[in-house]
Each structure stands twice: as C-alpha cells, then as structure tokens.
Amino acid sequence: MSHTVLVCDDAIFMRTMIGDILAQAGFEIVGEAESGVQAVAKYKELKPDLVTMDIVMPDMGGIDAVREIVRLDPDAKILMCSAMGQQALVVEAIQAGAKDFVVKPFQPSRVLEAVQRVLG
C-alpha cells in the first residue's frame, strides 16, 4: 500500500508542485491544507503517513501547526518546506518536532530523499 500524504502550503502553486513530485513517486495525496489551522484539522481527520508543512502560512503558522500535531500524535512524520534565510525558523520547527526539512526551490530528488529519511 502506498504512503498517504497531507500537503500543507498556502500557495496552490506550491501544493501542486509538491503533490506532483510525490504522486509521481507513488505517494497518495490524501489531502491539502492552506493554513496551519486546516493542517491540524486535516491531520486529525486523515491520519496521513507524512505531512509536508510550509513554514509561513496564514491563521496558524507551520511551526505552531507542527507543535499542535505532535501534541496530538508524537509519532507524526512532518517534513518542513522552508526557504533560504529561514534557518532560525527551521531550527524552531525541528525543536517543535519536525523530522526533516527541504529548501525552496525544490529539486524533486532532494524532496524524495528527505521523504525517505522521514519515513525510514
């Protein structure tokens, strides 16, 4: 059975791109969220194997969403999607419980490597 993924990003463009990269590698995109609040709600509902999480999102940011999700499920596997210059935020996200991170602009091979590390 393929792994299920919840993709969280406020930009449709980014969601589509990450979704495509993962779908082509055989993952099943079971849901998308465009805010931290939605990410937490969808996580509860879908219990995905993997979450990709943008850092900067409206309502509730990605880091707070990580905290909330890890509180609900300490084994949650969350991959942060960050940009250059967000070192401090990435560190905060890892401290909050994110398992790994990738840096925009995304290279499919690097995204998949990181996903393997998170799931492995």
Add this chain to the structure above:
Amino acid sequence: MDLSQYAELFLAEAREHLSACNQLLLEWERNPTNPGPVGGLFRAVHTVKGMAATMGYAGVTDVAHRIESLLDLFRRNAHPASEEVIQLLFRARDALHQAVELSVEGRERELALAEIIAELDDAAGRVASAAPGGRVSSLPTPTPPTPPTPQAPGGPAAAPAQGRLVRVVLRPEAPLKGGRALLVLRKAQSLGAVYGVTPSPPELEADDFDGSLAFRLESSAPAEQVEATLRAAGDVEQVTVGGAEVPGPPREAASGAVEAGEVVRSRHTRVDRRRLDALMDLIGELVTARGRLSELAAERRDPAVDDVAIQISRLSSDLQTEIIQARMTPVWQLFDRFPRLIRDLARELGKQVAFRVEGKEIELDRAILDELGDPLLHLLRNAVDHGIETAAERRRQGKGPEGEVVLAAVREHSSVAISVADDGRGIDRTRILERARRDGVVEARAEALSDDQLLRVLARPGFSTAERVTSVSGRGVGVDVALTRMRALGGSIELHSELGKGSTFVLRLPVTLAIVRALIAGVGRERYALPLTYVSETVELGTAATTTVEGREAIVLRDRVVPLVHLRELLGVAGEIPPARRPIIVVEMGGRRAGVVVDGMLGQQEIVVKSFDAPQGTLPVFSGATIMGDGIPALILDAGGLL
C-alpha cells in the same frame, strides 16, 4: 618593526570580535543560567587582548585582561551570571571598544579606564568568593585547554570528556546547515548522551557555520552504526568516530574539534576595501573601452579584429562577474550591530521587545550595505519607539506583553528586499489623513489613505505626528532619510501598516550598484542614461492619445493614465524644438508610472555607475554619472526622482 601598517587590520578584526561580544552578551542576558556564550566571549576578548598586546596598546590589553579574568571564573565554574555582572560586562565591552578606537587613532592618552577596571576587579573578587572553590585567577598564559563544556541540548550536565569524539562534516552544498546539524545531533542523541558540542549550538545556527561540527558521544554502538545513524540525518558528507575507525583527516581529528572551523576558513584572505574599489573602477574603465572597441571593430569589418573584440568582451564580462562576487558581503555584517541597539533602546523606553533577524546570509554589494546602516537604524528606532506599545498597553489590546521587531533580508529575482516589521500599534491613518489633505498629498475630499500615500506623507521632511518628541525618534524624520537614501541607491520603499497590528517597511535594493544595463536617451546635445530595471516600455509621442489629468499632461496606455515628464522642459534645455513624434520612455517603480519624453533614443548599453555629489540646487532627478564609450560623461536619471 613598523606596526602602524597593521593598525587597520587590527581595528577591523577587533571590531568583529567586539561585535560578536555584543551578540554573545545578549544571548547570555536572555538566559543567564546557560554558560554556552561564555566560552565564545572569553575567546573573543582573549583574541583582542593578544592583538592589542602585539600592537603595544597597553590600555586595551589591560581592560581586556580584566574582562577575561572575570569571564574565566564563569567559564570554570559554569554558575549563572547575575543581572549586575552582565550589565557590567556590557559596559566593559563598550569601554574596550572605545579604547580600541582611541588607541588606533593614537589618542591613548585620552583613555580613562581606571573606573571600569576597578569595577571589573571588584566583581571578580565577589564572584570568586561566592563560588565554591573559586579563586581570583591571574590568568596563566598560554591559556590551558579547557575540558569541553557539557552543553548538549537537553543533555545531562554529567562529567565532561567522556565518550568518543565524533566529527561530522556536512555536504558543502547543504542548505541551512544549522538546521541540518541539529538533525545530526538529534540522531546522535538517539544513540546515547551527547556532550561538548563544538561549535556551540548558538554558533551552529549562525550563518557563517561552515558545516563541520564535533561532539562527544557516550554510546556503546559500534562506529559503523554511529556513522550510519548520523548519515541518516541527510546531507552528511563525512563522519569520523573516535579518530581512527573511519577514514578521514586523522591529524585534525586528533588535535581536537576546536580548530575544525579555522582549518576551513583559512582559504579566505583579507583584502583592503579600497583595493576592491580600485579594481571595480578599473573594470569599469575596461567595460567602457570594450564598448568603444566593439564599435570600432564593427566599423572595420575585419574578421580578425572582430574575433579579438569578442574575446575581450567575454573576458571582461567574466572579470566583471568575479569582481562583483568579491564585493558581495553578507548582510549580517551590518545586521549584527542591531540586536544590542534594540535592547538598549527597549530598556531606555521601558518596553519589552523581542528582536529577530532573518536571512543574515543574504549578500549585497558592500557599497550598498555601507549605505543601509542609517536608514535601517531610523526604521528600527521608529519600530521600537512608536510601533511597539508598552507592556501595559499591549495587555489592554489583548496582545502578549512582549513586542516583536523582525529585520529580514530576502533575495528576490534581481534585487534584495529588506524588511523591518513590528507587531505594534500600526499607523493611525485618520490622524494622518487630515495632514495629508492639508499638504495636498491627497485631494481634499479623499476618504482614505493607501499605503503608498501614507508613505509619501510620512516621508515629507519634518513630518511628525508624535505628540512628544523623544530623544529616540520623531516619526517621519527617519522615513525621510530612508527614502532619500533608497532613491540614491536605485531602490524603493514600501509600507504596509494596519492599525493595532503593526507596520512593515520593505526596502528593495539592487544586488549590486556597480554596473547596470541602461537605455541611453538624447535631449538637446546631451545624453542621459536610464537603468533598464525601471523601464517598462517605450512608446512614441503622438501615437498615443494625450489627455490632461489634474492639470498634468498624460497619455492613456492600455486604460491606464500615465503622466508625462518633458525632460527638455525639466532640464531647461534650450534650442530648436524637435519634431512632434518623439519617444516616451515609460518608467515604473513601486507600482507608479511616468512617461519621460526625450528627443531621441540612442540604444542600450552597460554603464558603470559612478557616485555623484550633486551640487546644491541640482534637480533631484539624477542618481549618478557614467562615462560613455567616447569618454564623454553622461548623467544617470533617477526613476524615483522622475516619479
């Protein structure tokens, strides 16, 4: 030996260390029980002391020595620092800084250090007698190697120097190495206790962390398993466990982790700024000569000359790229001075402010970075003084008592955006609207101010809505300074403000000033250059419909009204009026547009921007000057000024 030739190098390096001291003290102040920053502070002061002694600056050496002695007590005993001690260390750092500057200027006689020295000695005495087994140390030289401090995140403070030494080198291309290093440490902790992480965790997060770290791991796992586990953190190039088991540079590994950073950094060398500037000027002249050569080659139609012209053209382009790269400087070199400033300001105003810096590794041409200090200072002061509310007021607004100010740099396509954001009270537009109506920035019946209009009101010289003028800032004055400076640099400012939520200023700057592509236009007998960054299109006067809007001549371009600027009139060019069909260059900046009417278009070319001290009374429409291929100078038009 004549030491004066080293004074400048001493100054540059001492300043860096003193700036680092500020950062480390701030960190220690936030968390006085964490001894992490003490090692770094000790090292920085120790280095300054050593350099000053070499230069023969007795005063600097003496103060540095006393600071070092005090720090040494904390380093050895790792007990928390009192508020009083940290404040003293801030003052001592400032005294040291002043001593350095005066000494380099040859004004050592003006130094008055007795008071701070007495205070330092006094504090050292008290700390030593308070600490069990403590003693006032007169430091032995050279400093003995200290055992690695236990400082693993969450790790127990157990006996140091146990377990195996593990060294990890991240792949050079790995992004956000600090984040990756943290994942490596997490993996290591899954195997056993981790001690003595070098560089210390805060240093790992610094932007100049080079990706090589070392720590002690207390675990019975075999070396291969340690390596495999750590590699699973991703982007790991090399793992060395216990020195010999895994191939790697063995001497280095054995000689200790502290030197790891220095080995990598040694490929850098210091170059005098003036030398870089001189190189840039020479390249500028080369680019100009190259343009002339290409023109001549085109006239000759000789294939051999053509070949050489093309080759020289390519070589000078490569050279230009290299030298621009060499001039690029990470913004932290400027940003690092602000945390201390914000802290001092917040204390003075009795406010609670958390200051965050993002994108420290983003690079800008050094010439631009040098010009950014003042504008950023003004904007940050405004943010703390006028933006952030007092803790009591914030509570009433339902906010946390601590305000936040964020200074962030982001690389955009061909520019860099630097933002200063606060989560304070925002700007009250209703109050400013009245003033804007009175000053004619908006029409008398205008109901609301856009962000852009708001910025224009704030940027009027002398504008202030502050009920009181504090020693810190009066709103508007800073914005005025910032806007003028941005224009001179070919950049722009944006403002977003929401009442009760805060304000954000975004400064947008070209990555480099030195060489830009420009459109060359003729007016009368002169030529003018307009950087292509701001040119959106060209149309012909007479082909587009002209109209009059609010008393200004304008053209309608795809349903948008674009006001016209006749350069001939603006510059007071006399002489024969050219034909009606003249080119209009449409310039655009920050969403505003204007059509600049010129006599003729003379093509595009790369120009070398020379800074330009405009004489008093010059029209504010020029941002610099350049030399054309034929050696005749031309002025560079400033899009911001034309709008």
